[in-house]
Amino acid sequence: MPPKTDQPGPNRPPKAGAVSEPAQTTGPNRAATTVTDQPTAPTAAVLRPAPLEIRDATFGYARRPVSEHLDLRIPEGSFTAIIGPNACGKSTLLRAVARLLAPTAGQVLLDGRSIAEYRSKEVARRLGLLPQTSLAPDGISVAELVSRGRYPHQKITRQWTSDDERAVAEAMAATSVTELSGRLVDELSGGQRQRVWVAMVLAQQTPLLLLDEPTTFLDIAHQIELLELFTDLHRSGHTLVAVLHDLNHAARYATHLVAMRDGRVIAEGPPAEVMTADLVHEVFELPCRVVPDPETGTPMVVPLARRRDTP
Amino acid sequence: MSTHPTQERETVVNPARNPAPGPASATEQPPLYVDFGRPTWIWRRLGTALRVDRRTALVCGVLTAAVLVLGVLTLGTGSISLTPAQVLTALTDPGSDRRARLVVMDWRLPRLLFALVCGAALAISGALFQSLTKNPLGSPDIIGFSSGSYAGASVVMLLLGTANYLAIATGSLIGGAATALVVYLLAYRHGLHPFRLIIVGIAVGAGLSSLTSMLLLSVSPQQAMLAATWAAGSLSGLGFEQLGPTIAVFLVLLICSTATVRPLTQLELGDDAAVALGVRANRARLAGTVVGVALTALVTAAVGPIAFVALAAPQIAQRLTRSSTTLRIVPAALTGALVLVAADFAAQRVELPVGVVTVCVGGAYLAWLLARQYATRR
Numbered sequence: 001m002p003p004k005t006d007q008p009g010p011n012r013p014p015k016a017g018a019v020s021e022p023a024q025t026t027g028p029n030r031a032a033t034t035v036t037d038q039p040t041a042p043t044a045a046v047l048r049p050a051p052l053e054i055r056d057a058t059f060g061y062a063r064r065p066v067s068e069h070l071d072l073r074i075p076e077g078s079f080t081a082i083i084g085p086n087a088c089g090k091s092t093l094l095r096a097v098a099r100l101l102a103p104t105a106g107q108v109l110l111d112g113r114s115i116a117e118y119r120s121k122e123v124a125r126r127l128g129l130l131p132q133t134s135l136a137p138d139g140i141s142v143a144e145l146v147s148r149g150r151y152p153h154q155k156i157t158r159q160w161t162s163d164d165e166r167a168v169a170e171a172m173a174a175t176s177v178t179e180l181s182g183r184l185v186d187e188l189s190g191g192q193r194q195r196v197w198v199a200m201v202l203a204q205q206t207p208l209l210l211l212d213e214p215t216t217f218l219d220i221a222h223q224i225e226l227l228e229l230f231t232d233l234h235r236s237g238h239t240l241v242a243v244l245h246d247l248n249h250a251a252r253y254a255t256h257l258v259a260m261r262d263g264r265v266i267a268e269g270p271p272a273e274v275m276t277a278d279l280v281h282e283v284f285e286l287p288c289r290v291v292p293d294p295e296t297g298t299p300m301v302v303p304l305a306r307r308r309d310t311p
Numbered sequence: 312m313s314t315h316p317t318q319e320r321e322t323v324v325n326p327a328r329n330p331a332p333g334p335a336s337a338t339e340q341p342p343l344y345v346d347f348g349r350p351t352w353i354w355r356r357l358g359t360a361l362r363v364d365r366r367t368a369l370v371c372g373v374l375t376a377a378v379l380v381l382g383v384l385t386l387g388t389g390s391i392s393l394t395p396a397q398v399l400t401a402l403t404d405p406g407s408d409r410r411a412r413l414v415v416m417d418w419r420l421p422r423l424l425f426a427l428v429c430g431a432a433l434a435i436s437g438a439l440f441q442s443l444t445k446n447p448l449g450s451p452d453i454i455g456f457s458s459g460s461y462a463g464a465s466v467v468m469l470l471l472g473t474a475n476y477l478a479i480a481t482g483s484l485i486g487g488a489a490t491a492l493v494v495y496l497l498a499y500r501h502g503l504h505p506f507r508l509i510i511v512g513i514a515v516g517a518g519l520s521s522l523t524s525m526l527l528l529s530v531s532p533q534q535a536m537l538a539a540t541w542a543a544g545s546l547s548g549l550g551f552e553q554l555g556p557t558i559a560v561f562l563v564l565l566i567c568s569t570a571t572v573r574p575l576t577q578l579e580l581g582d583d584a585a586v587a588l589g590v591r592a593n594r595a596r597l598a599g600t601v602v603g604v605a606l607t608a609l610v611t612a613a614v615g616p617i618a619f620v621a622l623a624a625p626q627i628a629q630r631l632t633r634s635s636t637t638l639r640i641v642p643a644a645l646t647g648a649l650v651l652v653a654a655d656f657a658a659q660r661v662e663l664p665v666g667v668v669t670v671c672v673g674g675a676y677l678a679w680l681l682a683r684q685y686a687t688r689r
Binding site: 095098099100120121122123124125127128129131132133134135136137138139140141142143144145146147148149151152154156157158159160161162164165166168169172181182183200204210 | 343344345346347348349353355358359360361362445569570573577579580581582583584586587588589590591633634635636
C-alpha cells in the first residue's frame with residue numbers, strides 16, 4: 001500500500017534520519033557502523049560499575065547555597081537525565097559530583113567512598129566530565145586533543161603507551177572522528193568539535209560519564225546524532241548522567257529522569273512515569289499536554305497554545 | 312601496566328596512513344594507530360613510553376647547532392680576535408696556547424655560559440607564565456615580576472650596601488615573589504582572569520620601576536652609577552664564582568619546571584576540563600608561579616633585568632615547532648639561549664649592555680604583537 005509508507009508511521013526505521021547524518025562529515029556507512037558496533041567489545045571489558053550517590057549534601061557558590069540537604073542516587077548502568085528550569089541547580093549538582101565544587105555539608109559517594117578521599121587522578125579514572133564550556137587551544141589537532149583525555153592514566157615517563165594509543169584510537173572510532181584525526185580543532189564545525197570533546201572524555205576510559213548540557217549550541221541533526229552516540233555508549237556499559245534542556249530528548253533517550261526545581265529533586269524515575277503534564281507544570285510552570293512520541297512511544301511534551309482574544 | 316609486547320623502539324611515521332581503512336564489518340578492529348596529522352616518533356623502551364613530534368625534534372637540533380656555532384663565534388670575538396679553530400683548540404686541549412686559553416676559558420666562557428643559562432631560564436619562565444595566563448603578553452617582564460626582582464635587588468644593593476651575590480639573589484627572589492603575590496591578590500576577583508592579571512601586573516611593574524628610580528636618586532652618584540649599569544642588564548664582569556651557584560639553581564628549577572608542564576598544559580583546556588581529568592588546578596598554578604618567579608629572580612640577580620627574552624622566546628619556539636602550546640620546555644629554552652647569545656654577540660660588537668639590545672629588538676616585537684592581538688580580537 002503505497003500511501004501508508006509515505007506516512008511518518010511507526011513502521012519507518014527510526015534510525016534512518018540519525019544515521020545518515022554522520023555520513024556528511026566522515027566516510028560513508030562505515031561511520032555509522034563504527035558508532036553502533038565498535039565500542040561494545042573493547043570498552044565493556046574495562047568498565048566496572050561505579051555507583052554514584054549524593055548524601056544530604058549542600059552546595060552552592062560564595063556561601064549562597066543552590067541546593068540544601070540533597071539526596072540522590074544515580075542508578076548503576078542508567079542513562080540519567082537531569083531536567084529543570086534555568087538556575088534550578090542541575091549544573092551545580094553535576095559540578096559537585098565532578099569535584100569542580102566542594103559540598104559545604106554532606107558528601108558525594110563514589111563506589112561507596114567519599115569522593116574527597118580519593119586521589120584526583122583516581123577519580124578521573126572512574127568519572128569523566130564533558131564540561132559545558134571547554135577551550136581548545138589554538139592550533140591543537142584532533143588527535144592531540146583526544147590524547148589529553150589520557151592524562152589520569154599517564155606518568156611523566158610513560159606518556160604514550162600502547163594502551164594510551166589504543167584508547168585514543170577506540171575513542172575516535174566510537175565517535176567517528178578518526179578521519180578528522182590530523183585536522184585542527186579550530187577548523188571543525190560545532191557538531192564535529194563536540195564529538196571530538198566526547199572522544200577526549202571517552203579516551204579517559206571511565207565507567208561513569210557526566211555530560212553538562214552536551215547538545216546546547218548544536219543544530220537539531222547534530223543534537224540527535226550526539227544523543228544516539230550517548231545511547232550507544234550507554235548500551236556498551238557506561239553509566240551516563242546528562243543535564244539536558246530538551247524534555248523530549250530527555251524522555252526519549254534517558255532511562256532515568258531526575259526533575260529539579262529550586263535546588264530540590266521534585267521527581268525521579270523512568271521517563272514514562274515521571275514525565276506527566278502535572279510534573280512539567282510543577283517544575284517549569286508550563287501548561288502542556290503529554291502525548292506519546294509517534295516514533296518511540298515515549299512521553300512527548302506539547303506546550304498548550306495560548307488563547308489570544310482577537311480584537 | 313608494564314606489559315610490553317615489543318620491547319623495542321618503534322618508529323612510526325604517519326601511522327594511520329598505513330593500515331588500509333577497510334570496509335565496514337562487524338569484526339573490523341578500530342585502527343590501533345593514531346594519526347596526529349604530522350610525523351611523530353614513538354619511543355617505548357626501558358619502561359618509558361614517549362611521543363616525540365618530528366618537527367619539534369628537528370627544530371631543537373637546529374637550534375642547538377645554531378647556539379654552538381654562535382657560541383664559538385662569540386668566544387672568538389673581542390679585543391683579541393681568535394679564529395673558530397683557535398677557539399676550539401683552546402676549549403678542548405689543555406696544553407694549547409696559554410694566552411688563547413686564558414682569553415677563552417677564563418674571560419669569555421663564563422660570559423657565554425651565563426648568556427646560555429639566563430636565556431634558557433628567562434624563556435622557561437616566560438613559557439610558564441604565558442601558559443598560566445593563556446596570553447602571549449603574560450610574561451614576567453610585562454606583568455611586573457622582573458621589576459619586582461629588580462626592586463628587591465636594588466634595595467639590597469643600595470640600602471644595605473652589599474654587593475654579595477647571595478644577598479642580591481635573595482633580595483631579587485623576595486622582590487619577585489612579593490610582587491607576584493601583590494599582583495595576584497589585586498587581580499583576584501572570583502578567580503584569576505588572565506587579562507586582569509596582565510593589566511594589574513603592568514601597573515604594579517610601573518609603580519615598582521619608579522620606586523627603584525627614587526631609590527637611585529637618593530643614594531650617592533657612584534652607587535647609583537653602579538646600580539644603573541647593572542640595571543641595564545649586562546653579562547660583562549661575571550666569572551666562574553657566580554656561575555656555579557647560578558647553574559646549580561637553574562638545574563633544580565629546570566627539573567621542577569618539567570614536572571609542572573603536564574598539569575599546566577592540561578589547564579589550557581579550561582579549569583573544568585582539567586580538574587575533571589585529575590589536575591589539581593590551584594596546586595599546579597602555584598607551582599608554576601613559584602618556579603617561574605624563581606627563574607626570573609635567578610636571572611635578575613645574576614645579570615640584572617633583561618627584557619623581552621621571556622616574552623619573545625616561547626612565542627618564537629611555538630611558531631618554529633607549530634605547537635599548540637607555548638609550554639614546551641626544550642624548544643623554548645633553546646630559543647631563549649640562542650636569542651640571548653645572539654643579543655650578547657651583537658652587544659659586544661656595538662659595545663652596549665646586552666639588556667639594551669634586547670630592549671631595542673624586543674620593543675619592536677612587542678609593538679607588532681600588540682598590533683596583531685588587537686587586529687585578531689576584532
